[in-house]
Amino acid sequence: MPQLSSGGGDDLGANDEMIAFKDEGEQEEKIQENALTERDLADLKSSLVNESETNQSPNAAAIRRAQQGEQRSFAEKHRELIDGVSKHQDGGMYKTPAYTGYPFLMLPDPYLPNGSVSPSSRFPLICIWPLRMTAQAGHSRKRPVRIDVTGFSPVFVLQQSNKVSVVQQSHGMHPLSSLLPYGNEHFSPSPPHLPADMSQKPGVHRHQSQDLSGYYSLPPGGVGQISPSVSWLLVRQGQAVYPTLSPCGFRQPYASNLSSTPSSYSRFPHPLMLGPSGMHPTGIPHPAIVPPTGKQEHDQYDRGMYLKQEVKQQKEPKKPVIKKPLNAFMLYMKEMRAKVIAECTLKESAAINQILGRRWHALTREEQAKYYELARKERQLHMQLYPTWSARDNYGKKKEEKTGE
């Protein structure tokens, strides 16, 4: 498995990526299975879902085309991303295929084949901070009200020894969008209700609506107070580099002491900064951390909810719940859910998940490997961030909650 060769030195990731993909015969079998699965998709949809779904179920060929397109687009995006990264760097960090699925943290890859990364460099000196300014005000589970104030183009940050390189993407699609683990709307067009935000100003283009809902932080002691005011916050060795708008509309970084706050901060407060809820011990919120009483869901984007949580926590401080890192399939589901919903006009998660499960099996080994790799990085990062955390911490918690203990 080419992309799974960790190159040694990886004692953190589990061996999930070493999945026992069977050999040639199995591959043929898989191909056949793919065809079957894809064909079954229509059947599944018609059998699983309600009548309306049945009536508009596309034929198998259409599904096949859709799936092929889906898979192709994924691969293309992946390639584009790799190309994009490699074009924009001068050969320092990512000589090997860059790890493309982790926009949250552009860290030196400890899995570089030569395994030469020093222990200290196993952790990022530079962190890319995709704070998309998307809030869901007055969110209810059934009717999310989304205020999308995403304003800026994505920025690449590549570590070059002690420098920060910022690479502006020239096209509308964020190159990392295809693999954003926490994104929900990676490929969806900009929502029609998008307010006239800065992205619509001349010279400032807006990337597609992506929920860059999660991100990882530096390890304890890495950073201090972080301003969430910008779409992307770059952190480097105790300094925050705040992207700002240049006259031409491109974002330029400027270094700032963490204690000082750029003017843009006050203009764009971010709900994620409210209160201690979901805060990593560093003071940085993390998608894996959720307030103890609430579901994660969109709460972290719900300013009101966060305020409530803050007040609540002031009254009765509880340990924030650190969630399990997502496995490969969960990451896949996160990415593909919206697509399936759009294609199948389904809304029931149970039915959607069935389809996703079949699609998952229909993926090629390479396509699955990408998600296994993502999940491996996810676990690794989770482990770095929460070294004392164990799945045991949440084990049986749900039952306890139910029983009221």
Added chain:
DNA sequence: CTCCCTTTGAAGACT
């Protein structure tokens, strides 16, 4: 309002 459903994979618990 709360729980269930449904999927896969990881990891803890149990035998």
Added chain:
DNA sequence: AGTCTTCAAAGGGAG
């Protein structure tokens, strides 16, 4: 060691 159980996400549906 092998098997079982729980939890991650999601959101409509049911009670």
